[in-house]
Amino acid sequence: RTQVSGVGDGVLSAFRSICGEEGVSLGEAVREQHGKDESVHRCRPPDVVVFPRCVEEVSALAKVCHKHRLPIIPFGTGTGLEGGVGAVKGGVCFSLRNMEQVLDLHPEDFDVTVEPGVTRKALNAYLRDTGLWFPVDPGADASLCGMAATSASGTNAVRYGTMRENVMNLEVVLADGSIVHTAGKGRRPSLLSLLLSLVSLLRKTSAGYNLTNLFVGSEGTLGIITKTTLRLYGIPEAMVSAVCSFPSVQAAVDSTVQTLQAGVPIARIEFLDDVMIDACNRFSSLSYPVTPTLFLEFHGSEQSLQEQVKTAEDITQSNGGSDFQWARDTETRNRLWKARHDAWYAALALRPGCKAYSTDVCVPLSRLPQIIVETKEDLIENRLTGPIAGHVGDGNFHCLMVVDPNNPEEMHRVHLFTERLARRALAMDGTCTGEHGVGLGKRALLCEEMGPVGIQVMRSLKDTLDPNNLMNPGKILQREEP
Amino acid sequence: RTQVSGVGDGVLSAFRSICGEEGVSLGEAVREQHGKDESVHRCRPPDVVVFPRCVEEVSALAKVCHKHRLPIIPFGTGTGLEGGVGAVKGGVCFSLRNMEQVLDLHPEDFDVTVEPGVTRKALNAYLRDTGLWFPVDPGADASLCGMAATSASGTNAVRYGTMRENVMNLEVVLADGSIVHTAGKGRRPSLLSLLLSLVSLLRKTSAGYNLTNLFVGSEGTLGIITKTTLRLYGIPEAMVSAVCSFPSVQAAVDSTVQTLQAGVPIARIEFLDDVMIDACNRFSSLSYPVTPTLFLEFHGSEQSLQEQVKTAEDITQSNGGSDFQWARDTETRNRLWKARHDAWYAALALRPGCKAYSTDVCVPLSRLPQIIVETKEDLIENRLTGPIAGHVGDGNFHCLMVVDPNNPEEMHRVHLFTERLARRALAMDGTCTGEHGVGLGKRALLCEEMGPVGIQVMRSLKDTLDPNNLMNPGKILQREEP
Incomplete structure (x- = not known):
């Protein structure tokens, strides 16, 4: 076995005594895999990867890291897009894939608790016969605890x-x-509220500080999420999807x-x-008009669906939208949404050999047409595929930036573009x-975005919960090296 | 003027130079008023009350308090029920009633920003001609920033x-x-989502730690809330209310x-x-059957209202509920909800000369019938009006406990009852x-409820943001005196 920097033999044998020989990996390939996400951020492999099997092992491993001042990088599926699993200061990657139990399903209260190895697709497969589902869907088949960690x-x-x-609720192992x-x-x-089709399922308590949303x-x-209790929803009585083409961005957003x-x-x-619909057409063998487009989906009772669709159609048509192209049966609906979820790969296919980087901003709805129009102009002006x-x-x-990683000048232009985009969003509140x-x-x-006092408050929270800066160091907050 | 403990002449003149002669009050009556809420918690008057007119004055006053280590007690309307405005360690009450501007209404984005003197009724009066409203309604005409502070x-x-x-979003003056x-x-x-009738209007961002929900x-x-940005909703196209009587608690909750x-x-x-409906009948001159009762209200389009009401009626009738007694026009609806909101006074009227204390617990929905039945048995067994x-x-x-404040033995029985009730809720998750x-x-x-580690985390957050324990000391967390 190779000795690795910062992680001595004593530490390794402590790790092995906690989670077994097979629970500790130093292999180059494993370390590589746990140091990169699906984005352009370059791989930062950890020194060692551990595979705990339960919260007690996570806690024991964290105590060893704490004692030896080793960074801890929690790892779910590595599907994040902002470099969140890179081990920028080396240290110990906690891969949580072996903790994959679905616990405490309460169908009557619409809640369930999952360990961090459970992905959203795995949970929905588990729920298949209950009439319930968990709807949050970032595209990737991410782990649910990882989804909580990145909000x-x-x-x-x-x-x-x-x-x-x-x-x-969350179970969290602290530093x-x-x-x-x-x-x-x-x-x-x-x-x-609970409900088959609804609405705002909220956690209601006013007991003390809201720690759950501090960790989400x-x-x-701030810590390693080892369990998350989620609210579930009833599968809607009926669902229908549609596609509608528009003469302009403004018309689509106004609709x-x-x-x-x-x-x-x-x-x-x-x-x-x-540009996106063109890429999707090519990649998924579709033939939608190459204009600004909305993909829509309606959930509800049969009767409420009729009312929803009628209102939406009236509105899109008054804005010059096309007739709805319907996807009613499950298979057609799935094909439609697969095309949307494959947008990443469709964008990549525009320029073979390139990498993709998905930026992401959010503005008040009334500012959306303006920011999209300005952003498209910016892309064209700067000869960028996005x-x-x-x-x-x-x-x-999102702008799905497709960029040649071997062209530093283009990488730089993308970098400047994403900064301009973010600042444009900030300027629009x-x-x-x-x-x-x-x-x-x-x-x-x-x-x-936050201003100096807000950042200072965030930093003080971080310092309080993780005084030695061991928990996924270097992420969210910039800080001087000690 | 009387000199008051802890607040010397130098401090008082600093206060006066910040918010004027009229912005500083030492009067006994004013202090009394700002040290008590509407509950049974005994009045704990502050040493002095200040009336800042803007965030800059709040900040300047807080700096003086910080320098002289004086406790700060923010005060909105004093309508809280758990003793939140009592000055348990004396100090300076910041009455925020003079900051009463409605700022930055964005009807197109359904948001508005208010200062802490703005109450929910004042905001809704301000919004009257916009077609928008703010629906959160705790009964009392509380200040919106105070409502944020107490969640x-x-x-x-x-x-x-x-x-x-x-x-x-919140603007907060820190310690x-x-x-x-x-x-x-x-x-x-x-x-x-925005919407006329809807749904889950959520703030969406994944930028750093969620400070907003730490302060809510x-x-x-943790600080003085000096502005809050709220989401607004469209006034529904139609609203209708109804009353339905049931043979049992179980039938009402099952419905x-x-x-x-x-x-x-x-x-x-x-x-x-x-017991509650009997009290409401007497107080508000109504004549509902004296059995477990639901007050219902439906919002939506005319068509969706029909569907909602039909489903709800089918369900209540299958559980042995009475026919709906309708309140369709605004006046009848308002009378109905006034009766509900007057429950506090109706309960008080059951025993003239007594005080009321409203307890409040929350359980997963499936446990609700059991906890209510057990709680009613407990009340009867212990000869309590609740x-x-x-x-x-x-x-x-809530149990609206009506209690003779001059009978210590009864007060003690109420205290033990509320503890049992809370523990019953905790035992049911x-x-x-x-x-x-x-x-x-x-x-x-x-x-x-939280366990020692959770409390320790809360305490460390408090210590970080308020190291001298000046912000509303003694609330939420118990702590040894320094």
Whole structure:
């Protein structure tokens, strides 16, 4: 075995005594795999990867790391986009894939608790016969605890919310190895509304500080999430999807705003610009008109579906939209959404050999047409390939930048473009990231967004919970090396 | 002028130079008024009351307090129920009633920013001609910033959420007088869905730690909220209310659960037990049958209303409920909900000369019938007057304890009862407070709910943001005197 920097033989044998020979890996390939995500951020392998099997092992391993001042990098599926699993200071990657139990399903209260190895698809497969599902869907088959850590979102958020609204409790191992339950152990404090098709399932309590939402979105920098209690939803009685083409970005976005303002409880409303729909057509063998396009999905009772669709169609047509192209049966609907979820690969296919980087900003809805139009102009002016797709129902959109990683000049242009895009969003009262998180890529922009006092408050929270800066160091907050 | 303990002449003149002669009050009556809430917690007057007119004055006053180590007690309307405004260690009450501007209304993005003197009724009066409203309604005409501080909720939460889901940004003056914007200055990061009648209006961002939700519910112990940016909703096209009587608690609660499970996006569903409905009948000159009762309200389009009502009626009748007694026009609806909101006074009227104390717990919905039945038995066994009313749609209910404050033996029995009730909720995976907060009254119960590590994390957050324990000391967390 190779000796690795910072992690001595004593530490390794302590690790092995906790999670077994097979629970500790030094192999080059394993380390590589656990140091890179699917983005352009370069791989930063950890010194060692450990594979704990339960929270007690996570806690014991964390205590060893704490004693020896070794960085800890929690790892779910590595599907994040902002470099969140890179081991920028080396250290120990905690791969949580062997903790894959679904625990404590309470169908009558619409909640379930999962370990960090459980992905969203695995949970929904587990739930198949219960009539329930977990709708938050960022595209990738991410681990649910990882989705909590990054405050993930996705195409269903307009109706079902993001992870922030769907996490009821977390079990977290802190930097010193102690175990905390953010809403108290075993608590599932009530759901606000439940429902087959609905609505705002909220965790209701006013007991003390909201620790759950402090850890949701903390990106592994405050602790390791080892369990998450989630709210579930009833599978809607009926679902139908449709595609609608528009003469302009403005027409598509206006339709979105008006549909929401009309109170249509739309489940998904996704915008694809002309470049994106062209890429999707090529990649997924589709033949939609190459113009700004909305993918829509409606959930509800048969009767409410009729009312929703009628209102939405009236609105899109008054904005010059095409007739709806329907996807009613499950297979056609799945094909439609697969095409949307494959947008990443469709964008990549535009320039073989290149890498993709998905930026992500979010603005108040009324500013959306302006920012998309300006951003498209910016892309053209700077000769960049960046098809646009977005969860426009909540003002959030992505540019899927396709870039040649061997062309530093182009990489630099992309970098400047994404900074301009984020600053454009900030200038419109928006945020530099709607769902991807800060990670490595957006730490400087977070400072601009929050201002110095806000950053100072965040830093003081980090210092309090992780005084030695061991938890996923270097992410979210920039800090001088000690 | 009287010299007061801890607040010397130098401090007073510093205060006067900041907010003027009239902005500083030492009068006995004023101090009394600012040291008591509407509950049984005894009045703890502050040494002095200041009336700042803007955030700069709040900041300057806080700096003086910080320098002289004087406790700060933020004061909105004093309508809280857990002793949150009592000056348990003396100090300076910051009455924020003179900061009463409604700022930055963005009707197109459904958001508004308010200063802490603006109450929910004042905001809704301001919005009257816009077609928008702010639905969170805890009963009292509380200040909106105070509602954010206590994470208030109320009868509409089942559809519109609590303050946690409706606060998008906060301006907060910290213990050292610095000013922080929890989501960055001026940011209104997107709404998830907007809508006339809907649904889950969520703040979407994954930029750094969620500071907003750290301050929502912090009850003045982490800082003084000087502005809150709220999401607004379109006034529904149609609203209708109804009353339905049931043969048993179980039948009423089962109807609630089934109505929610059927996906009816009900706006309010309030339970009143037989004792409560009897009290309301007497107080508000009504004549409802004296049995477990639901007050319901539906919001939506005319067509969706029909569907909602039909489903709800089918369900209540299958559970042995009476025919709906309708309140269709605004006046009748308002009379109905006034009767519900007057439950407090109706309970008080059961025993003239007594005081009321409203307890508040929350459990997973499936446990609600059991806890209510057990609680009623407990009340009878212990000869206590405690009509029950609750936001049953989210598993949250109150016992309005009516108690003779001059009878220490009865006060003690009430105290033991409320502890048993909270522990009963905790044993059912619930929480010791759904919406009233911890304040003074529930600090010991919070420890049981959270466990020692959770409390330690909360305490470390408090120590970080308020190292000298000046911000509303003694609330939420119990602590040894320094």
